[in-house]
Amino acid sequence: MRLLDSLIFRALDRKARRLGAEFSQAADRPEDTQLRLLKTIVRRERNTGFGRDHKFSEIRTVADFRRQVPIGGYERLAPYIDRVLNGETEALFRRQSVLMFAMTSGTSAARKYIPVTRNSVDAHRKGWFLWALATYEGRQHLIFRPKFNFSGDDSECFAPSGVPCGSISGFTARMQSPLVRRTYCLPLAANKLHDTHAKYYLAWRVGLTRDVASWMSPNPSTHLALARFGDANKERLIRDVRDGTLAEQYALTSEMTRQVRHSLRPNPRRARELEAIVRRTGHLYPKDVWPNFGLLACWLGGPLTAYLRFFPEYFGDVPKRDLGLIASECRMTVPLEDDTPAGVLDLFGTFFEFVPVDEIDSPQPTVLLPHELQEGCDYYVLLTTSSGLYRYDIQDVVRCVGWHGRTPLIEFQHKGKHISSVTGEKLSEIQVSRAADAACERLRLRLASYAVAPCFEGSIPYYGLFVELDEVGDRWAGDRLASRIDEELRQANCEYDAKRASLRLGPLRLRPLPAGAWVEFDRKRLKKTGATAEQYKRPRLFAELDFAASMPTLRGVPVTAEMLPAAG
DSSP: OHHHHHHHHHHHHHHHHHHHHHHHHHHHOHHHHHHHHHHHHHHHTTTSHHHHHTTGGGOOSHHHHHHHSOOBOHHHHHHHHHHHHTTOGGGTOSSOOEEEEEEEEOSSSSEEEEEEEHHHHHHHHHHHHHHHHHHSTTOGGGTTSOEEEOOOOTTSEEOTTSOEEEOHHHHHHHHSOHHHHTTBSSOGGGGGOOOHHHHHHHHHHHHTTSOOOEEEOSOHHHHHHHHHHHHHTHHHHHHHHHHTOOOTTSOOOHHHHHHTGGGSSOOHHHHHHHHHHHHHHSSOOHHHHOTTOOEEESOOSGGGHHHHTTHHHHHTTOOEEOOOSBOSSOBOEEOOSTTOOOEEEOTTTOEEEEEEGGGTTSSSOOOBOGGGOOTTOEEEEEEEOTTSOOSEEEEEEEEEEEEETTEEEEEEEEEOTTEEOSSSOOEEHHHHHHHHHHHHHHHTOOOOSEEEEEEOOTTSOEEEEEEEHHHHSSHHHHHHHHHHHHHHHHHHOHHHHHHHHTTSSOOOEEEEEOTTHHHHHHHHHHHHHOOOTTTOOOOSBOOOTTHHHHSOOOSOOOOOOOOOOOOO
């Protein structure tokens, strides 16, 4: 195996050197790299339905492209994607097969389906190789060490054409080299687990018998929930390690256990080591369980920074590397250093355009290429990809924080207006409004003035329902309303439901306001913005993390205890 690893390292080193040189050259000449990519996409797809409708055959320059293709969101592309879902791939792709549809939540109740082709997979994998190239420089010993790597189900359902729909992470994990996949503690079959606790249990059960060196999952809340799960269930886990057993309450299939059977044998010696850790520390924390733990990989920017303050308790001072600004649509950045969310644009896979934040609603906004950004300024990012997305407004606000060569370093700031995403739930104002309307109708309430906003109290964030108590009658009625809105949101937004199920978000709670609170809030906001009362419309959803602290909520409201899985 050492000889094989040596040969693999040599091959990877050659590829790394070649791609690293290509990456550096591209960073010094972003205009050329991006224009070449745009021309490749337009030329390849000029005879598709979308290409003909938008006169791709007449496009020679970026100006031509902008003239023929308007800026838009998923709704503009949906008619073409629907045709592809039904088997008409030529609507978006010329002589290409769609391998799967990556599913993600939409801003309304509908889910989005992002086509995945061989070209988009190649771009995705190249981006990950660039990330690994930067991340493992100086820590090559971690590459083939055991790791926690969480992926989703890549075939949750099937399109009318028969093509699977699901998680892009599950699809790429399945396509990963077996030599890399052998380092994953979770078996490939575990991607089918939709019970979050079952997946956490299996990761701990297998990982406790291996020298785990890194955890990788985009959301830092996943790392925290997983760490807390292990500590909360330490007695059960240690007993299973000692006896070679599995907890019966989790629906683990024979295929899942078969793939990790070597880690499930009785191991009394390891159990004694774990018991000693618990006696000494009172906990079963990753920093004590795995002494060679060397890397935490997750998002480090935007609203998610609120989770990072809890990391030292569970992980000590382990290095943290941002995974980059990635989505089902594409990879946008490749971070080059630890402990920062900043990353250089991935110029190879996506054609990028940027709109200054204060011009996004303009009928003719300023649109910039990567090398035209200004450091310290915020922008909406537009994507053109090999997945059939053209000038696609993903509703991400990013900031230019520096340069790598002549290519900007980008940090994610937050989702665009009318969207809040504390831990990846991408909750939209229209979803909140519809959920509140449905809840009020169900409970026979009338609600005029309210807002929902993220709250951080304790270690699990939640959304608060800010409403003047007199409007709902009393706290009991307000609690019922909050609970019902929470149920409606879980039905409307699959990402919100997943975060609630995995305890990364607590239930929506009542945050009662004193009488007159909204009048005072509106007065201050109008004064600050300079808007007139006729122009002003108070949002139903606030994404600002400091909103809750700014509101004069009434005291004495019972707070739900933090939800943790029961031990045993």
